[in-house]
Amino acid sequence: MEKIAASIMCGNQLALGQELLDLQVAGIDWLHCDVMDGVYVNNLAMAPYVLEPIIQIKKFTTDIHLACVDPEKYIEMFAPVQPDYLTFHIETTEEPEALLKKIHGKGIKAGIAINPVTPIEKIFPYLDSLELILVMTVNPGFAGQRFQWPVLEKLERLNSQLDGKKVRPLIEVDGNINAETTASISKIGANLYVVGTSALFNDQAGTYKEKVSQLKQHFVTR
Template identity: 70%
Template sequence: MSKVVASIMCADQLNLAQELTDLTDAGIDWLHCDVMDGVFVNNLAMGPYVLGPIIQTKRFTTDVHLACVNPEKYVEMFAAVKPDYITFHIETTNDPQGVIDQIHQAGIKAGIAVSPETPVESIFPYLAQLELVLMMTVNPGFAGQVFQTAVLDKIKRLNQELAGNSKRPLIEVDGNINCETSGAISQLGADLYVVGTSALFNNQLGTYRDKVLALEEVIQ
């Protein structure tokens, strides 16, 4: 069953407690938690001191997305707050196997993220050891970018590679995910649809529940 996942970076940071309540009321039970170092991407977000209390509520399944160089350092840092998943970028390390092992040794599920310009084949050697693959449909770093349709072919290629595998990681998509773009993705196959500014945390009419229901109708 496909799920709508909220990008908590895009929520109202001055009212996070209320935002979490509103997301729960809307039927959201997964959070995508962006961590950015200002090096791999030209932006900063979100520290363990912010994400720790959110994770510790146990109200959500949490995926910490490390858009950071030296992911080993950040795995150690965020493993302490016990998210369900830690996802790192294949582009940020020369030792993906070592990072996967580090995440698993901390008792956390491992994911690899792939930026739009990176060949999806680069992660194929690791698929059997992953619980999640994050396909970025925009360049990581900022919300509100244009959806890169070329990534659709990469999602198709990934699903072809996974066909018949005894172990299949969840496929998560992130980047200007809305009713239009998620419709194209759902035809190829994805499990988790990360939504942020464009489809959920905006000033358009409708409650969070209205927006989630509209997305769920498209992706199911």
């Protein structure tokens, strides 16, 4: 399964209702929802009251990505809006297993995000305890950064580690995902491609449906 997930933070915040309708028409059924605290990353986004109505329409599978220090605090804050997935950064905690259990205790699927410079092996002890792995291909915080190509080697090691598992967590990639990077990632293996300003929410000609179709042409058939 390979799907496009729209980074709703990058959409037109003055017309989110229309954006959601246009994304549905484009065939997108996953939303990536960035939450930033201004501490772990030098940016702010998105509050529970913003995400709650988006989640409540139940038209999308939603993943809330907590780019925050003190992830336990934010798990408690965002669990009531009941996203499908809550994802925290491995770099922000010394007790990943406890956070995974806390998320599962809220009736939500759990994910771990990992930054480009962090060795992928750091999450290997938790592969049987989570449902999603978010591999950042840029440093979290801002859209439009340069894709970090060495991350592809991490994806190869991750897929090798997952080979043979009866139940595999989803692999999500986020950061300057466009036609070129999608093609390279798909050859290695991923499930979810987070797209934002690089390939979807931009001023380039074409509808969302056309842009999504162009990206999907670069998926490798398995």
